Amino acid sequence: MNVASTRDRLLRVAVPVPLRRLFDYLPPENAGPVQPGVRVRVPFARREVIGVVVDLVDSSETPAHQLKAASEVIDQSPLLPADSLELLQWVSAYYQAPPGEALAGALPVALRGGKAADSWASRAWRLTTEGKGLPRDGLARAPRQQALLQLLLDAGQIGKSGLDSAGITTATVKALKDKGLVEEVRGGVEPPPLPAAQPAPPPELNDEQRTALEAVAFGRFSVALLEGTTGSGKTEVYLRLIEQALARGEQALLLVPEIGLTPQTLRRIAARFEGVGIAALHSGLSDGERAQGWLAAASGSARILVGTRSAVFTPLPELGLVIVDEEHDQSFKQQDGVRYHGRDVAIKLAHRRQVPVLLGSATPALESLHNALSGRYQLLQLTQRAGAARPPQISLVPTRGIAMVEGFAPDTLRHIDETLTRGEQVLVFINRRGFAPTLACEDCGWMADCPHCSSHLTLHRGRRHLRCHHCDFVQPQPHQCPQCFSAAITALGAGTERSELMLQQRFGQVPVIRIDRDTTSSKQAMEELLRPANAGKPCLLVGTQMLAKGHHLPRVTLVVIQDADGGLFSADFRGAERTGQLLEQVAGRAGRGELAGKVLVQTRYPEHPLLQLLLSRGYGAYARHLLSERQLTGLPPHTAMALIRADSEEPQRGEQFLQSCRQQLEYWQPPATELQYLGPVPALLERKSGRFRFYLQLTAADRVRLQKLLAPFCQWAEGNRFPGVRWSIDMDAQDL
Known part of the structure; x- marks a missing residue:
């Protein structure tokens, strides 16, 4: 295609609006050639938005007189290359999401807002032709300018760090620039610097690690599930594979579930790959840092990219390896907007780029395990802990009929005391933050x-307020019942804050460190809080799921799980799976060094068959049992499932909308063995942020059948007005 023809073509643009279509625009006047993948500023309704050009077309269904011109082409070259555009269009189609929202979500916030990509390019200064013609002492009467002249004559060009080292200010540079003697040079984008890490020699691999390493073949697509018990050395396998990718001149992508795991992962990678460009992408970074890391990876200067789920959309021109750590983790599934699953998109990315992908977990998701057992994925196993570490001894502590002390059984407190006396560390897992789950009046039952959600307010006694953990509503802590004005109000149940207080009072000789969202809100908080534990000092760690995975604390020899029962009786069919994963992950924090570990699991139902199976035979047997149950009941992963979600301020509106949806869907595809409908039914948290939530569940024998039904449904729903109702599609839903 010649340049002249591209200037006359229409721009097909993905605009970030909740409509499942693309929009056509005329190119701006006097614009040069425009390529797919560049950002454009376009008028939409009564405002201007930033969209992405997806295609150039010769004609449009929109009448010519109604076509508007784009206001500005922001990029000279594509920010999203062709393979990234194709992946994002697949995401939009598979997850039934508006294409403009899918493409916008792939960009860091700063780039989404229209900031120029070269804002993060490295800047340097060099002499102009006139400057090069000056004699070496041509600026002797201005000593600072003379020093800069000599530096540039010797070095050719110098960057900001070089100017800072030489003590040359921006005022001196500006003076020479104003004289026409120096000019600015823009280079590539380098990743933000990482904290210095002490280089560490790699440990020896055991036979299982070597077998896993040799099973991953570069240069072609494959999926391997690395099912490795906690502490078995999965991370070392990741590092060795990344080393091989770098040796082949390729980039590596490592996805981790949460920002809490990112700092320690980055430290370990930086220590192993000194001098290699490493970029990080997670929500703990500033908008500028995220854009810089994204651009560094997209330009190829960052050879390793470590990030949470959205990092999967970063363009990597020389991608050779994809790794998903803790692949079972719920945080890989986006729960609003474009409801994609980072793990599944990573597999699609690897397939499109024909590179291997490794999924790692001590507690694989049932979907991944099913694919491995059926032969779609290769199953690799690490059954032994690395080095001298041994699996912990796990014991049940029955609590039914026992006089508890702020949620702890007397036997549990005795074991904590003995462990601390030996100079070792204890981890107490409580999956509730705050002081107590709620307040109640002993006199009237209030x-x-x-007021906005179907949930109780959690008491945060340190901040003296009640907070909703769903909508963030906050009100002051009352000192009397607002209903009967009695002073007999009681905090029911225990959270991390209450347990921390009790443990401080009982074991005041050692630090009690609380790890939850309230104590780790700042950027380096997690690292600072864990410093005493990492130093090996005796301490008591109290925390939520943030402590349950990924952390290597070799001096933790006792893990206490305060309440193991919640998920065993969940209304969500995935409850038992998540309970097993959580218990196994938490238990895996014990005995990771040379010292033996012990795990105490407090439960009111020690005879529960699933609990007995998990403790006697481990997560592998437990998960395989759950898979057989799912097959009998026709639930994922043996079937495909999607939810049509709806919410409204008036409960009947959302329910009526979903009833209309079901009637339309059944008209197209009546219920059958291969396709079943359930609902509309209320969500498990029926009311959130003042809106009532319902869903309609679709279960099919395969995903193709679901996709063929959902695509026309979206067009039907967008073409009909349902005032006051918001709706969305949740393909492969993970949360009811």
């Missing part, structure tokens, strides 16, 4: 409920 309970502190959220």
Whole structure:
């Protein structure tokens, strides 16, 4: 295609609006050639938005007189290359999401807002032709300018760090620039610097690690599931594979579930790959840092990219390896907007780029395990802990009929005391933050409920307020019942804050460190809080799921799980799976060094068959048992499932909308063995942020059948007005 023809073509643009279509625009006047993948500023309704050009077309269904011109082409070259555009269009189609929202979500916030990509390019200064013609002492009467002249004559060009080292200010540079003697040079984008790490020699691999390493073949697509018990050395396998990718001149992508795991992962990678460009992408970074890391990876200067789920959309021109750590983790599934699953998109990315992908977990998701057992994925196993570490001894502590002390059984407290006396560390897992799950009046039965959600308000005694953990509603802590004005109000149950207080009072000789969202809100908080534990000092760690995975604390020899029962009786069919994963992950924090570990699991139902199976035979047997149950009940992963979600301020509106949806869908595809409908039914948290939530569940024998039904449904729903109702599609839903 010649340049002249591209200037006359229409721009097909993905605009970030909740409509499942693309929009056509005329190119701006006097614009040069425009390529797919560049950002453009376009008028939309009564405002201007930043869209991405997806295609150039010769004609449009929109009448010519109604076509508007784009206001500006922001990029000279594509920010999203062709393979990234294709992947994002697949995401939009598979997850039934508006294409403009899918493409916008792939960009860091700063780039999404229209900031120039070269804002993060490295800047340097060099002499102009006139400057090069000056004699070496041509600026002797201005000593600072003379020093800069000599530096540039010797070095050719110098960057900001070089100017800073030489003590040359921006005022001196500007003076020479104003004289026409120096000019600015823009280079590539380098990743933000990482904290210095002490280089560490790699440990010896055991036979299982070597077998896993040799099983991953570069240069072609494959999926391998690395099912490795906690502490078995999965991370070392990742590092060795990344080393091989770098040796082949390729880039590596490592996805981790949460920002809490990112700092330690980055430290370990930086220590192993000194001098290699490493970029990080997660929500703990500033908008500028995220854009810089994204651009460094997209330009190829960052050879290793470590990030949470959205990092999967970063263009990597020389991608050779994809690794998904803790692949079972719920945080890989986006729960609003474009409801994609980072793990599954990573597999699609690897397939499109024909590179291997490794999924790692001590507690694989049932979907991944099913694919491995059926032969779609290669199953690799690490059954032994690395080095001298041994699996912990796990014991049940029955609590039914026992006089508890702020949620702890007397036997549990005795074991904590003995462990601390030996100079070792204890981890207490409580999956509730705050002081107590709610307040209640002993006289009239009043309970502190959220006015906007179907949930209780959690007491945060340190901040003296009640907070809803769903909508963030906050109100002051009352000192009397608002219903009967009695002073007999009681905090029911225990959270991390209450347990921390009790443990401080009982074991005041050692630090009690609380790890939850309230104590780790700042950037380096997690690292600072864990410093005493990493130093090996005796301490008591109290925390939520943030402590349950990934952390290597070799002096933790006792893990206490305060309440193991919640998920065993969940209304969500995935409850038992998540309970097993959580218990196994938490238990895996014990005995990771040379010292033996012990795990105490407090439960009111020690005879529960699933609990007995998990403790006697481990997560592998437990998960395989759950898979057989799912097959009998026709639930994922043996079937495909999607939810049509709806919410409204008036409960009947959302329910009526979903009833209309079901009637339309059944008209197209009546219920059958291969396709079943359930609902509309209320969500498990029926009311959130003042809106009532319902869903309609679709279960099919395969995903193709679902996709063929959902695509026309979206067009039907967008073409009909349902006032006051918001709806969305949740393909492969993970949360009811």
